[in-house]
Amino acid sequence: DDTYKSYTERNPKSLALYNKTLHFMPGANTRTVLHSQPFPLTFACGELCKLIDVDGHEYLDLLGEYSAGIYGHSNSKIKTAITEALNNGWNFGGKNQYEAQLAQTIVERFSYSMDMVRFCNSGTEANMMAIGAAINFTGKKKILAFVHGYHGGTISFHEASPKYNMNAAYDFIVADTYNDAEATSATISALPSSSLAAIIVEPMQVSGGCIIGDPNFLQFLRDLATKEKALLIFDEVMTSRLDYGGLQVKYGIKPDITTLGKWAGGGMSFGAFGGRQDVMEMFDPRTNRLTHSGTFNNNVMTMAAGIAGCGIMDRETVEKLNKTGDDLRGRITESIKKGLLLSEGTAPKMTTRGLGSLFGIYFNGSEKDELHALFFHHLLDQGIYIASRGFIALNIEIKEEHFSPLLKAIDGFIKKHGVLL
Numbered sequence: 001d002d003t004y005k006s007y008t009e010r011n012p013k014s015l016a017l018y019n020k021t022l023h024f025m026p027g028a029n030t031r032t033v034l035h036s037q038p039f040p041l042t043f044a045c046g047e048l049c050k051l052i053d054v055d056g057h058e059y060l061d062l063l064g065e066y067s068a069g070i071y072g073h074s075n076s077k078i079k080t081a082i083t084e085a086l087n088n089g090w091n092f093g094g095k096n097q098y099e100a101q102l103a104q105t106i107v108e109r110f111s112y113s114m115d116m117v118r119f120c121n122s123g124t125e126a127n128m129m130a131i132g133a134a135i136n137f138t139g140k141k142k143i144l145a146f147v148h149g150y151h152g153g154t155i156s157f158h159e160a161s162p163k164y165n166m167n168a169a170y171d172f173i174v175a176d177t178y179n180d181a182e183a184t185s186a187t188i189s190a191l192p193s194s195s196l197a198a199i200i201v202e203p204m205q206v207s208g209g210c211i212i213g214d215p216n217f218l219q220f221l222r223d224l225a226t227k228e229k230a231l232l233i234f235d236e237v238m239t240s241r242l243d244y245g246g247l248q249v250k251y252g253i254k255p256d257i258t259t260l261g262k263w264a265g266g267g268m269s270f271g272a273f274g275g276r277q278d279v280m281e282m283f284d285p286r287t288n289r290l291t292h293s294g295t296f297n298n299n300v301m302t303m304a305a306g307i308a309g310c311g312i313m314d315r316e317t318v319e320k321l322n323k324t325g326d327d328l329r330g331r332i333t334e335s336i337k338k339g340l341l342l343s344e345g346t347a348p349k350m351t352t353r354g355l356g357s358l359f360g361i362y363f364n365g366s367e368k369d370e371l372h373a374l375f376f377h378h379l380l381d382q383g384i385y386i387a388s389r390g391f392i393a394l395n396i397e398i399k400e401e402h403f404s405p406l407l408k409a410i411d412g413f414i415k416k417h418g419v420l421l
């Protein structure tokens, strides 16, 4: 509680805004994930890899807007692209030239499995559209998803049977068998034949705790979908940054539909779904089979920012960023191993998991919630911002010189709370 006491004293403006907003928003919140005890910080501005809160404190931003902020803050190329677009007006109620260019950019980049694409406003929407497409394409209803999969605000499976959820009204089978081909096979065999419309899966369950997909399991899902005449949907909203054409390229597995979001729209509100031509052609308005509308699907700011953003994230930049992530994760793992002085065969309660620029520092065991909160606040004290659940998404402004404050903070945390660990 001492941590919270000094935190509260240090952040009077964030606290005042929080207290005021409590009257107007439940829990002063409009994104559940941003709630943390005793109250979350409110930020005023961001510049490169720094965030500045309303009380004037500066933080090294290692959260990177849950991966959408891959460019760091106020990237000048993106700012210029958006400003130029805005100078010509927005909300045309018609097509604009940017959408054509972004469509070509995205299809060429993700050409490993994507023939055509459509845009929407969020990753959630992209997944809803992909599932809707699969249901209409196959004429079937059941959707296989996995526990710990997160596909958006209305499609989230962090627990097998949560008490409350917002999951959209699809006929989901939620299997607790990620990376387990045999058990997944058994689940599907128990279904009435010809009922599976789609499998939706993240090649790495990122929000679920950076659980890396086993390539053999993902290939098994590919084969299963083909056998069942169902569509395989890869949710690459997060993982598309892990290789130039998405994690599917690294794994050598072609989904029927890929969903995108986050960074690929230049950090603006963005979602996209694309894939096989025969599937995507269902949306061709000339044949009028399946409609997909959305006032902001082609909004000028996102389209312009997306073109600029995809240009920044060329092959070399993608590789470099992922190497930075692998290096940093390696250094953190070393620090943890050294600091915890584990005896042979003991599982550490503090661990890292992830790939390239997406990873997390996680705690296991019965005190894990308490440890996550302690760690989050310990890092805030040292001027470092990550997700309260330990997640880190690097941006391209993070350089090796930023490693040492984090590593020092981790060493300090282990020294202080080593007893709990």
Ligand code: PLP
Pocket (backbone or CB within 6 Å): 066, 121, 122, 123, 124, 125, 127, 150, 151, 152, 153, 202, 206, 207, 235, 236, 237, 238, 261, 262, 270, 271
């Ligand atoms: N899919 C994955 C894998 C995600 O991580 C997220 C968001 O965290 C989404 C979908 C939803 O995207 P959005 O928040 O843009 O709706």
